[in-house]
Amino acid sequence: MTTINVSDTVRRGIREIREELVDLHAELRRNELVVWTAGNVSARVPGADLLVIKPSGVSYDQLTAETMVVCDFEGQLVEGSHQPSSDTAAAAYVYKHMRHVGGVVHTHSTYATAWCARNEPIPCVLTMMADEFGGDIPVGPFALIGDDSIGRGIVATLEGHRSRAVLMAGHGPFTIGTDARDAVKAAVMLEDVARTVHVAQQLGATPRLDDADIDHLYDRYQNVYGQKEGNQ
Amino acid sequence: MTTINVSDTVRRGIREIREELVDLHAELRRNELVVWTAGNVSARVPGADLLVIKPSGVSYDQLTAETMVVCDFEGQLVEGSHQPSSDTAAAAYVYKHMRHVGGVVHTHSTYATAWCARNEPIPCVLTMMADEFGGDIPVGPFALIGDDSIGRGIVATLEGHRSRAVLMAGHGPFTIGTDARDAVKAAVMLEDVARTVHVAQQLGATPRLDDADIDHLYDRYQNVYGQKEGNQ
Amino acid sequence: MTTINVSDTVRRGIREIREELVDLHAELRRNELVVWTAGNVSARVPGADLLVIKPSGVSYDQLTAETMVVCDFEGQLVEGSHQPSSDTAAAAYVYKHMRHVGGVVHTHSTYATAWCARNEPIPCVLTMMADEFGGDIPVGPFALIGDDSIGRGIVATLEGHRSRAVLMAGHGPFTIGTDARDAVKAAVMLEDVARTVHVAQQLGATPRLDDADIDHLYDRYQNVYGQKEGNQ
Amino acid sequence: MTTINVSDTVRRGIREIREELVDLHAELRRNELVVWTAGNVSARVPGADLLVIKPSGVSYDQLTAETMVVCDFEGQLVEGSHQPSSDTAAAAYVYKHMRHVGGVVHTHSTYATAWCARNEPIPCVLTMMADEFGGDIPVGPFALIGDDSIGRGIVATLEGHRSRAVLMAGHGPFTIGTDARDAVKAAVMLEDVARTVHVAQQLGATPRLDDADIDHLYDRYQNVYGQKEGNQ
Numbered sequence: 001m002t003t004i005n006v007s008d009t010v011r012r013g014i015r016e017i018r019e020e021l022v023d024l025h026a027e028l029r030r031n032e033l034v035v036w037t038a039g040n041v042s043a044r045v046p047g048a049d050l051l052v053i054k055p056s057g058v059s060y061d062q063l064t065a066e067t068m069v070v071c072d073f074e075g076q077l078v079e080g081s082h083q084p085s086s087d088t089a090a091a092a093y094v095y096k097h098m099r100h101v102g103g104v105v106h107t108h109s110t111y112a113t114a115w116c117a118r119n120e121p122i123p124c125v126l127t128m129m130a131d132e133f134g135g136d137i138p139v140g141p142f143a144l145i146g147d148d149s150i151g152r153g154i155v156a157t158l159e160g161h162r163s164r165a166v167l168m169a170g171h172g173p174f175t176i177g178t179d180a181r182d183a184v185k186a187a188v189m190l191e192d193v194a195r196t197v198h199v200a201q202q203l204g205a206t207p208r209l210d211d212a213d214i215d216h217l218y219d220r221y222q223n224v225y226g227q228k229e230g231n232q
Numbered sequence: 233m234t235t236i237n238v239s240d241t242v243r244r245g246i247r248e249i250r251e252e253l254v255d256l257h258a259e260l261r262r263n264e265l266v267v268w269t270a271g272n273v274s275a276r277v278p279g280a281d282l283l284v285i286k287p288s289g290v291s292y293d294q295l296t297a298e299t300m301v302v303c304d305f306e307g308q309l310v311e312g313s314h315q316p317s318s319d320t321a322a323a324a325y326v327y328k329h330m331r332h333v334g335g336v337v338h339t340h341s342t343y344a345t346a347w348c349a350r351n352e353p354i355p356c357v358l359t360m361m362a363d364e365f366g367g368d369i370p371v372g373p374f375a376l377i378g379d380d381s382i383g384r385g386i387v388a389t390l391e392g393h394r395s396r397a398v399l400m401a402g403h404g405p406f407t408i409g410t411d412a413r414d415a416v417k418a419a420v421m422l423e424d425v426a427r428t429v430h431v432a433q434q435l436g437a438t439p440r441l442d443d444a445d446i447d448h449l450y451d452r453y454q455n456v457y458g459q460k461e462g463n464q
Numbered sequence: 465m466t467t468i469n470v471s472d473t474v475r476r477g478i479r480e481i482r483e484e485l486v487d488l489h490a491e492l493r494r495n496e497l498v499v500w501t502a503g504n505v506s507a508r509v510p511g512a513d514l515l516v517i518k519p520s521g522v523s524y525d526q527l528t529a530e531t532m533v534v535c536d537f538e539g540q541l542v543e544g545s546h547q548p549s550s551d552t553a554a555a556a557y558v559y560k561h562m563r564h565v566g567g568v569v570h571t572h573s574t575y576a577t578a579w580c581a582r583n584e585p586i587p588c589v590l591t592m593m594a595d596e597f598g599g600d601i602p603v604g605p606f607a608l609i610g611d612d613s614i615g616r617g618i619v620a621t622l623e624g625h626r627s628r629a630v631l632m633a634g635h636g637p638f639t640i641g642t643d644a645r646d647a648v649k650a651a652v653m654l655e656d657v658a659r660t661v662h663v664a665q666q667l668g669a670t671p672r673l674d675d676a677d678i679d680h681l682y683d684r685y686q687n688v689y690g691q692k693e694g695n696q
Numbered sequence: 697m698t699t700i701n702v703s704d705t706v707r708r709g710i711r712e713i714r715e716e717l718v719d720l721h722a723e724l725r726r727n728e729l730v731v732w733t734a735g736n737v738s739a740r741v742p743g744a745d746l747l748v749i750k751p752s753g754v755s756y757d758q759l760t761a762e763t764m765v766v767c768d769f770e771g772q773l774v775e776g777s778h779q780p781s782s783d784t785a786a787a788a789y790v791y792k793h794m795r796h797v798g799g800v801v802h803t804h805s806t807y808a809t810a811w812c813a814r815n816e817p818i819p820c821v822l823t824m825m826a827d828e829f830g831g832d833i834p835v836g837p838f839a840l841i842g843d844d845s846i847g848r849g850i851v852a853t854l855e856g857h858r859s860r861a862v863l864m865a866g867h868g869p870f871t872i873g874t875d876a877r878d879a880v881k882a883a884v885m886l887e888d889v890a891r892t893v894h895v896a897q898q899l900g901a902t903p904r905l906d907d908a909d910i911d912h913l914y915d916r917y918q919n920v921y922g923q924k925e926g927n928q
Contacts, residue, residue, distance in 0.1 A: 031267065035727065035888045036881055038824065108824055110892050117821050117896035119903070125349050127377070127403045128270065128340055144912060145823070170905055171823045185268055192267045196342050200349035201899055203433055207351070209402055216376060263499065357581050359609070359635045360502065360572055417500055424499045428574050432581035435665055439583070441634055448608060495731065589813050591841070591867045592734065592804055649732055656731045660806050664813035667897055671815070673866055680840060 004070065004078045010048045014079075017043045017052045017180070018065035024184045025054060025063050028107060031188045034060070039107035042091045043180035049073045051095050055082030086145060093151020094176060098159065103180030105187040111194035112165075112173040115139075119169040122197050125206040129197075130214040131221035132189045134162030142169040150174075162218060165190040236302065236310045242280045246311075249275045249284045249412070250297035256416045257286060257295050260339060263420045266292070271339035274323045275412035281305045283327050287314030318377060325383020326408060330391065335412030337419040343426035344397075344405040347371075351401040354429050357438040361429075362446040363453035364421045366394030374401040382406075394450060397422040468534065468542045474512045478543075481507045481516045481644070482529035488648045492571060493524050495652045503571035506555045507644035513537045515559050519546030550609060557615020558640060562623065567644030569651040575658035576629075576637040579603075583633040586661050589670040593661075594678040595685035596653045598626030606633040614638075626682060629654040700766065700774045706744045710775075713739045713748045713876070714761035720880045721750060721759050724803060727884045730756070735803035738787045739876035745769045747791050751778030782841060789847020790872060794855065799876030801883040807890035808861075808869040811835075815865040818893050821902040825893075826910040827917035828885045830858030838865040846870075858914060861886040 006014075024041045028034045037060070042053035055067050069080030073096040075089035085091075091104040107113075115122055115137070122137040124130055129137075140157040143149035154174050157166045164186040165175045173190055177183030200206045209217075238246075256273045260266045269292070274285035287299050301312030305328040307321035317323075323336040339345075347354055347369070354369040356362055361369075372389040375381035386406050389398045396418040397407045405422055409415030432438045441449075470478075488505045492498045501524070506517035519531050533544030537560040539553035549555075555568040571577075579586055579601075586601040588594055593601075604621040607613035618638050621630045628650040629639045637654055641647030664670045673681075702710075720737045724730045733756070738749035751763050765776030769792040771785035781787075787800040803809075811818055811833070818833040820826055825833075836853040839845035850870050853862045860882040861871045869886055873879030896902045905913075 036884050038885075038888075108822075108888070108892070110888075110895055113822065113892045114896035114899075117893065117902045118900045120900065125402060126340075126345065144909060146912075146916060170821060170903070188268050189270075192270075192340070192342075196340070196345045197349065198895065198899065199342060199430065200346035203346075203430065204350045204352065206349045207402070213376060216378075220378060357634060358572075358577065360577075420500050421502075424502075424572070424574075428572070428577045429581065431574055431662065432578035435578075435662065436582045436584065438581045439634070445608060448610075452610060589866060590804075590809065592809075652732050653734075656734075656804070656806075660804070660809045661813065663806055663894065664810035667810075667894065668814045668816065670813045671866070677840060680842075684842060 004050075006048060006050075010045060010050075013046045013048075014050070014052060014070060015065075017045060018068045020180060021052060021054065021068050022063055022065055024180055025060055027184050028105070028187070029060055031191070033107040033109040033187055033191055035108075039109075040085045040087055040105070041180050041184060042085075042088070042104050044095050044102045045070070049096070050078065051088075051091060053088050053091060054085045055080065056085050058082065087150075089145075089148055090150040090154060090174070093148045094154055094174075097151075097155045098176065100178070101176045101183075103177045103183035105175045105177075105180075105183040106172065107187055107191075108172040109187070109191040109194070111198050112167060112191050113171075114198065115194055116167045116169060116172055119167075121167065122194055123206070123208050124214055125197055125200065125208055126193060127209070127217055128189070129193045130209055130217035132186070132193070133165060134218035135214055137163055137165050137167060137190065137193070140166040140168045140174075142171065236282075238280060238282075242277060242282075245278045245280075246282070246284060246302060247297070249277060250300040252412060253284060253286065253300050254295055254297055256412055257292055259416050260337070260419070261292055263423070265339040265341040265419055265423055267340075271341075272317045272319055272337070273412050273416060274317075274320070274327075274336050276327050276334045277302070281328070282310065283320075283323060285320050285323060286317045287312065288317050290314060319382075321377075321380055322382040322386060322406070325380045326386055326406075329383075329387045330408065332410070333408045333415075335409045335415035337407045337409075337412075337415040338404065339419055339423075340404040341419070341423040341426070343430050344399060344422050345403075346430065347426055348399045348401060348404055351399075353399065354426055355438070355440050356446055357429055357432065357440055358425060359441070359449055360421070361425045362441055362449035364418070364425070365397060366450035366454075367446055369395050369397050369399060369422065369425070372398040372400045372406075374403065468514075470512060470514075474509060474514075477510045477512075478514070478516060478534060479529070481509060482532045484644060485516060485518065485532050486527055486529055488644055489518060489524055489527050491648050492569070492651070495655070497571040497573040497651055497655055498524070499572075503573075504549045504551055504569070505644050505648060506549075506552070506559075506568050508559050508566045509534070513560070514542065515552075515555060517552050517555060518549045519544065520549050522546065551614075553609075553612055554614035554618060554638070557612045558618055558638075561615075561619045562640065564642070565640045565647075567641045567647035569639045569641075569644075569647040570636065571651055571655075572636040573651065573655040573658070575662050576631060576655050577635075578662065579658055580631045580633060580636055583631075585631065586658055587670070587672050588678055589661055589664065589672055590657060591673070591681055592653070593657045594673055594681035596650070596657070597629060598682035598686075599678055601627050601629050601631060601654065601657070604630040604632045604638075606635065700746075702744060702746075706741060706746075709742045709744075710746070710748060710766060711761075713741060714764045716876060717748060717750065717764050718759055718761055720876055721756055723880050724801070724883070725756050727887070729803040729805040729883055729887055731804075735805075736781045736783055736801070737876050737880060738781075738784070738800050740791050740798045741766070745792070746774065747784075747787060749784050749787060750781045751776065752781050754778060783846075785841075785844055786846040786850060786870070789844045790850055790870075793847075793851045794872065796874070797872045797879075799873045799879035801871045801873075801876075801879040802868065803883055803887075804868040805883070805887040805890070807894050808863060808887050809867075810894065811890055812863045812865060812868055815863075817863065818890055819902070819904050820910055821893055821896065821904055822889060823905070823913055824885070825889045826905055826913035828882070828889070829861060830914035831910055833859055833861050833863060833886065833889070836862040836864045836870075838867070 040054035069084045075092040140153040143153045175186035272286035307324040372385040407418035504518035539556040604617040639650035736750035771788040836849040871882035
């Protein structure tokens, strides 16, 4: 096992993230977003060009803080005794090019992936979508795993977009967030709206919300909803 | 934390409701009506123009009797150390204008919300719907959060209607009940009939029940079903 | 609480059935066939014209052997401190008129009830249906609760039919079995085939099995499958 | 109970497999691939022409290492106090004729079985399908239980095919693997893609992946993904 030379603060950050990722992968399962080993959460390490991510092909039951791996922004392993997730290159590219992103989640959750299989964006027909994503959920390009194509597709689609979710064509969804927990929340809410809009459209047309209403709802939710800092 | 000046009886009522709301939010989850923090239960405080409701943006795992908040019928916080749910104004309006309502539930449950996305009422095609809701489930107007529009839409739709559930257009369902548990039951039964009628209509037409049969079933269920008081 | 005068053997039988019914109602829930209180299991008491059934409107969490009630074949309560299930008259009629039936189950399970809402039989398109039900699942008449109409509809449909399940129009499924456990198995398998055939027909036609193949499969399954007595 | 005369090594192998099969049947349930007793896992015994399989008609709750049975490649019981699964003949035929197969799974999982009911292959429209199955999931012939017809249909369809899953017409899926766990993984992933592609096609067309992309993804996944030996 490789160990990297970093400051004590960064080391503590890595330790905390390793533990949080165990909880967040459990959250993916509890929300039925993943089967077998098909999905992962990663997080940016504060104060370093590093990320922590799930090891490849390890079952969720066997995930511990120790099995998580640390990689640099080229996707190369810098600490850990397992191979990093196949999706590390994609996540690394996002962290490198979107500096406000602190967490990335990839799943093959059923309904979101079904929209991916049709290469079809999810239209904003529910207030919850306006609140959470600020509009439609966009489609990203089909890209093969193995280089930075997937990462580039994610960044090109989400850069400057309100949505924290992208539907990669023929593949599955990726979500981003200010931290890993926020990206997991986006993955959960994405599957929820993907399913609800799917079900709605099975029996008829779903009118899109007005843009002015979407703007109003998005602005309010981002600025008013939830507890103020120090409140919880 | 603010504390209000109320009689001992009202204080005991608030204490009991805070605890009951923990159980009832767990019931929402157990019936898979909510994801993340997207749904809430509230209850009228007996003997006072007050309600108790879920705090905003707090996860169901972290809900305790202490985290619940007390508000007046303008939706203003009067007791509690958290911000009240975003839906407090809507619930408060209902308690103020429908004096027989003791509980209000709001969710984004998948199938009920799908009917909301199409602005389509659920037709009464099953005896269970006649029993529980006395007819079709009506659609309420599209309304933005932030003032009393949602509350007004709920009251205007349900006032004088047998149904304890309303499908708010482009948003999601609200249910009411004689107390909070009854409103949760309505939310559970609503999602069940919303799903079953949806599934039925996917493969063909579903004949509506005769009005006379609906009346007969509704009357019987409201007056005969279940245990007599003191029986349980 | 009323207590009836019966032989010790019958009394022991009632005791055993009360306990078994607790397990079998848990099985309904585990297989997601019921929500809230909407479904029940009953059993014939060996050696007496009596049945044991779930009390009305009592939640599954609160069911114990003591809460179950004993009724005669007119559906009248003969032992127990709760009101019997609303479906007691229907079950009683079945026990009275189909002497080989030892258990009756009623649910509103989603997919089976969806076929009921369309008044459409489930065609025998899978070997599992041939094994378990020996052909199509038939539709029974629409009937109001309150007298023996539902019971008569069940018996008229299932008398002389291989199927242990009937889809009561606009209402929901009833299943019968040699004992209560067998009727619960039929309810579980019914929902499974109702869902699978529904899903299959959503995307195209499903060829029905040949009658000769259905006969072959049904005969084999009834006579060969499972463990011989004394074997387990 | 019959006991066979085998080497100590083979005996230890049988013991380990009996225990592993308990875990793997639990995995079928956890992934909701089976109801009641309708599905089974078997495994080849290393170093002998024997297999271990679930007993017939025994509930998953009652399965223990001791209840599993050992059969030869004609499907005949050679060790165990229960009747072997009805699907033993099919599994035995596969082990006899496909020497690289170490595990066979049969379920009636909803979405895979729905494709079986339409006799329709699942097209390769998602990267996950290319990774895991290397292309479309093929349909096998309709075959009656009772002789080696089902086994022959499985072998004829999967021999020389990349897919580890076959959709037996009007019946349900069978999956194979290098060992029992690998066959269970295939059953889990099959249901996942069967469901996702079904959902996708409900609302529109799903473009098939290019053959060159499928080849690239399949090759990479088989050779790069997961942990190297000794790594875990």
